Amino acid sequence: MNFLExxxxxxxxxxxxxxxxxxxxxxxxxxxxxxxxxxxxxxxxFADKKITKVLTIEASGIAIAYPVARELGVPxxxxxxxxxxxIEGEMYVAEVESFTHKxxxxxxxxxxxxxxxDHVLIIDDFLANGCALQGLISIAEAAGxxxxxxxxxxxxxxxxxxRVIRNLGYRxxxxxxxxxxxxxxxxxxFRQQ
Amino acid sequence: MNFLExxxxxxxxxxxxxxxxxxxxxxxxxxxxxxxxxxxxxxxxFADKKITKVLTIEASGIAIAYPVARELGVPxxxxxxxxxxxIEGEMYVAEVESFTHKxxxxxxxxxxxxxxxDHVLIIDDFLANGCALQGLISIAEAAGxxxxxxxxxxxxxxxxxxRVIRNLGYRxxxxxxxxxxxxxxxxxxFRQQ
Numbered sequence: 001m002n003f004l005e006x007x008x009x010x011x012x013x014x015x016x017x018x019x020x021x022x023x024x025x026x027x028x029x030x031x032x033x034x035x036x037x038x039x040x041x042x043x044x045x046f047a048d049k050k051i052t053k054v055l056t057i058e059a060s061g062i063a064i065a066y067p068v069a070r071e072l073g074v075p076x077x078x079x080x081x082x083x084x085x086x087i088e089g090e091m092y093v094a095e096v097e098s099f100t101h102k103x104x105x106x107x108x109x110x111x112x113x114x115x116x117x118d119h120v121l122i123i124d125d126f127l128a129n130g131c132a133l134q135g136l137i138s139i140a141e142a143a144g145x146x147x148x149x150x151x152x153x154x155x156x157x158x159x160x161x162x163r164v165i166r167n168l169g170y171r172x173x174x175x176x177x178x179x180x181x182x183x184x185x186x187x188x189x190f191r192q193q
Numbered sequence: 194m195n196f197l198e199x200x201x202x203x204x205x206x207x208x209x210x211x212x213x214x215x216x217x218x219x220x221x222x223x224x225x226x227x228x229x230x231x232x233x234x235x236x237x238x239f240a241d242k243k244i245t246k247v248l249t250i251e252a253s254g255i256a257i258a259y260p261v262a263r264e265l266g267v268p269x270x271x272x273x274x275x276x277x278x279x280i281e282g283e284m285y286v287a288e289v290e291s292f293t294h295k296x297x298x299x300x301x302x303x304x305x306x307x308x309x310x311d312h313v314l315i316i317d318d319f320l321a322n323g324c325a326l327q328g329l330i331s332i333a334e335a336a337g338x339x340x341x342x343x344x345x346x347x348x349x350x351x352x353x354x355x356r357v358i359r360n361l362g363y364r365x366x367x368x369x370x371x372x373x374x375x376x377x378x379x380x381x382x383f384r385q386q
Contacts, residue, residue: 060251069223
């Protein structure tokens with residue numbers, strides 16, 4: 001097990017319905033030392049890529065993207081969730097379905113912050129059905145960016161998102177891929193990588 | 194002028210209606226070096242305080258709170274904006290009016306992440322009417338925390354929030370306080386501190 005898998009086993013909580021709570025260290029309360037280590041790990045994994053910008057989505061993605069951008073020495077851009085239909089021509093827009101909240105959100109990035117010269121690394125904390133990530137991909141593609149890869153802290157390997165993204169031909173690195181969870185015993189099985 | 198005021202003059206854009214856009218470096222695209230310097234500056238300003246936790250609010254607050262928590266060597270907790278009325282007893286809840294979006298949001302923090310032993314530093318990127326900050330204060334007070342102070346990147350000194358918070362007796366440090374702006378000339382006047 002790597003450092004993140006160890007931490008998930010130690011402090012993650014498995015709830016019924018395949019819910020994994022990591023809110024004590026990853027996406028509500030944040031352990032900055034752990035996040036800094038995540039930043040170093042993604043730098044290592046994408047060391048062969050020349051990245052000019054880190055792209056993520058609010059809110060908890062920001063705390064993963066920050067240390068990655070810091071390690072890489074590049075700016076970070078976060079996509080905003082917007083409910084307003086009234087978007088000017090200055091924005092890239094993607095429709096993202098939220099299964100948690102059972103509705104469709106618009107995700108927006110100002111056009112001036114992404115260009116065809118950009119080589120982006122897309123970062124997020126969680127990958128399940130992959131809708132948020134596909135929204136970020138479509139925005140980066142609309143901007144003509146080169147997508148150098150995608151980095152995820154925790155992937156739910158039993159949901160479809162990871163397979164969809166990899167089948168699209170993108171390099172997707174997930175630090176921990178959960179294959180199965182048991183809410184009764186609390187057991188978590190990770191995919192061997 | 195300090196480093197943040199200089200950056201605002203260089204890259205901030207004044208729009209009609211007293212709107213100051215700092216989205217190219219502070220709250221949409223993020224300049225990580227600048228944010229790291231903000232972290233060091235807040236550590237310096239609150240060096241006399243023993244802080245155990247940094248509290249902020251999603252989304253852009255996270256990118257300011259991260260380097261502050263990093264410098265202080267403490268965890269960061271961010272309050273979530275929630276529209277659901279159906280909040281369990283596990284959450285501290287505050288009502289926050291959003292003038293931008295003309296509605297009331299609930300702001301929530303899980304009870305397990307704040308305790309009477311905590312000495313919190315509240316951090317946010319912007320202070321205007323102060324509603325978000327008052328929500329964070331009421332949550333920290335409901336948890337019995339000691340509020341050691343509040344740190345803001347950009348305060349709109351011509352709006353009421355700063356005065357309200359200081360009148361409540363809290364120590365509020367704003368790195369840049371805008372006294373007035375002129376959308377025609379682009380001129381920005383800062384308060385002498």
